[in-house]
Amino acid sequence: MEKQPAKINYFFGKCYRDLGNTIKNTFRNLGRSLANCGRHLGKIIREKKFLNPIGAIKFGYWLALLILSSIISTVICIFFSAIHVVVTLLIMGLIYLGFSFLWLLDTILCRFRKIVSSCPQCQYKFALPYYQCPGCGAIHTKLNPSKYGILKRQCNCGRKLPTTFFNGRQKLTAICPKCNNVLSGGGFLVNISIPVLGGPSSGKTCYVNMAIREIEQLAKNELDYDYEHIEQGTDYLNDNLREMAQGRLPQKTSEMRLMYYEFYFSPKKSKVRNQISLCDVGGEVYGVGTGMDEQVGYNYANGFLMVIDPLSIPTFRDQLMTEAGMDEAAIAEFHPSEMPISEIMGMLIKLLENMRNMSSKQRITQKLAIVFVKGDLPLIDEKIGETAVKDLLAADTQANRFSAQNKLCEQFLLENDQADFINTVKSRFDNVQYFTCSALGHVVDGSAFTPEGVADPILWLIDKASPTINFKKYWSK
Numbered sequence: 001m002e003k004q005p006a007k008i009n010y011f012f013g014k015c016y017r018d019l020g021n022t023i024k025n026t027f028r029n030l031g032r033s034l035a036n037c038g039r040h041l042g043k044i045i046r047e048k049k050f051l052n053p054i055g056a057i058k059f060g061y062w063l064a065l066l067i068l069s070s071i072i073s074t075v076i077c078i079f080f081s082a083i084h085v086v087v088t089l090l091i092m093g094l095i096y097l098g099f100s101f102l103w104l105l106d107t108i109l110c111r112f113r114k115i116v117s118s119c120p121q122c123q124y125k126f127a128l129p130y131y132q133c134p135g136c137g138a139i140h141t142k143l144n145p146s147k148y149g150i151l152k153r154q155c156n157c158g159r160k161l162p163t164t165f166f167n168g169r170q171k172l173t174a175i176c177p178k179c180n181n182v183l184s185g186g187g188f189l190v191n192i193s194i195p196v197l198g199g200p201s202s203g204k205t206c207y208v209n210m211a212i213r214e215i216e217q218l219a220k221n222e223l224d225y226d227y228e229h230i231e232q233g234t235d236y237l238n239d240n241l242r243e244m245a246q247g248r249l250p251q252k253t254s255e256m257r258l259m260y261y262e263f264y265f266s267p268k269k270s271k272v273r274n275q276i277s278l279c280d281v282g283g284e285v286y287g288v289g290t291g292m293d294e295q296v297g298y299n300y301a302n303g304f305l306m307v308i309d310p311l312s313i314p315t316f317r318d319q320l321m322t323e324a325g326m327d328e329a330a331i332a333e334f335h336p337s338e339m340p341i342s343e344i345m346g347m348l349i350k351l352l353e354n355m356r357n358m359s360s361k362q363r364i365t366q367k368l369a370i371v372f373v374k375g376d377l378p379l380i381d382e383k384i385g386e387t388a389v390k391d392l393l394a395a396d397t398q399a400n401r402f403s404a405q406n407k408l409c410e411q412f413l414l415e416n417d418q419a420d421f422i423n424t425v426k427s428r429f430d431n432v433q434y435f436t437c438s439a440l441g442h443v444v445d446g447s448a449f450t451p452e453g454v455a456d457p458i459l460w461l462i463d464k465a466s467p468t469i470n471f472k473k474y475w476s477k
């Protein structure tokens with residue numbers, strides 16, 4: 001174990017030395033008293049004092065003492081030293097047992113509850129962050145039950161620090177082991193991170209911000225969940241929502257690294273909180289040669305959410321003009337995305353293959369939500385939106401919402417020459433769910449936006465990723 005800025009616990013260090021010293025001193029004293037007898041005897045012999053009666057008595061006395069000391073005292077010393085050793089070992093055994101038990105309990109709690117923190121700065125994930133001593137600022141790189149202390153350890157500055165989540169380790173300042181960024185939640189949380197994929201202007205930022213707004217409302221009004229936005233300057237949530245509340249659009253995302261929108265979202269009275277990270281990014285990263293390889297956030301994802309701007313599908317764009325009578329100016333109001341969806345999917349898969357050393361046959365176990373956004377476009381509602389789903393459910397009693405939505409969206413993509421995309425998704429992802437939504441509800445017209453169905457894809461991904469979250473009741477509504 002890496003050296004910690006703390007004192008080694010008595011039972012793991014000094015205790016052995018004390019035991020050794022006590023035994024050494026006992027035998028040293030015995031040796032001294034034997035030597036003393038020997039000295040007296042030697043003197044009597046040298047000076048031939050044993051020839052007179054008093055000298056003979058003294059000689060007898062020291063001789064008897066020497067013999068008794070060598071036998072009885074040695075036996076007593078050995079006996080009591082043995083007792084000392086046994087008692088000390090027993091106490092140490094108990095302490096080690098307690099230590100192992102606590103260490104195991106702490107480890108099991110972390111594994112079982114899937115406790116993991118994520119750093120919004122360097123994108124790494126880890127079970128145990130570094131902790132900072134509130135007394136002196138020293139960094140404890142492995143604050144768990146160890147030779148430095150079982151329930152608590154004493155920092156070199158004298159401050160006692162808790163070493164498990166049972167007794168408050170999470171109240172200390174937690175620090176990212178990779179980049180030293182200060183983390184929220186003290187490391188006692190289940191992070192669920194979801195990168196949001198989509199080309200430039202596909203609607204990621206509108207979607208992420210509106211979805212968070214919707215999730216906050218659902219938490220309060222419907223789900224009875226605790227929701228709290230984590231303010232750490234890694235997102236533009238408040239700015240974007242303020243703008244969008246007034247019918248204005250959020251700015252284009254210029255960041256080419258994943259931007260973490262984070263919030264706590266947990267059933268009320270949960271001991272361990274869920275921390276959800278939705279990761280937005282400038283859509284240009286999904287183009288060629290943009291250094292995505294360094295962004296480990298994709299590798300650590302619990303699920304992926306891909307937004308599809310229907311306008312990025314050329315045949316559908318043509319349909320809007322021929323069937324819905326839209327002209328270029330009307331289409332431009334939706335700020336169409338140009339990047340082909342199969343290119344974006346190909347980019348993600350290549351990235352994961354590189355990061356995980358995966359072959360092209362291996363499957364990706366993380367769930368994938370594919371979300372058609374800009375659902376307020378003409379034709380969407382009747383082809384893949386709420387109306388289409390309802391019609392299909394009315395016609396097919398075997399289908400449920402999810403299967404109906406999948407069927408409709410796959411059919412839509414096939415009809416629009418996107419078979420490659422569907423095949424790639426099917427051959428690489430274990431669990432895929434399609435959704436349709438509208439983050440804004442309408443194009444900019446000065447009125448407040450009216451999002452539709454934005455929370456569901458994220459709730460679905462969270463539901464699948466978290467052992468403690470189950471939205472069965474919500475889905476059955």
Ligand SMILES: Nc1nc2c(ncn2[C@@H]2O[C@H](COP(=O)(O)OP(=O)(O)OP(=O)(O)O)[C@@H](O)[C@H]2O)c(=O)[nH]1
Pocket residue numbers: 198199200201202203204205206207249250251252253254281282283284333334335336373374375376377437438439440441442443444
């Ligand atoms: N009508 C309508 N327009 C939308 C909707 N969502 C997004 N848009 C339009 O699409 C544009 C781009 O949306 P953004 O969310 O900024 O797109 P982005 O994917 O974040 O783009 P980058 O930041 O460039 O990667 C917006 O400015 C809106 O004009 C929607 O639900 N309805």
Ligand SMILES: [Mg+2]
Pocket residue numbers: 204205206251252253280281282283
């Ligand atoms: Mg954006």
Ligand SMILES: [Zn+2]
Pocket residue numbers: 119120121122123124176177178179180181
């Ligand atoms: Zn970090």
Ligand SMILES: [Zn+2]
Pocket residue numbers: 133134135136137138155156157158159
């Ligand atoms: Zn300290």
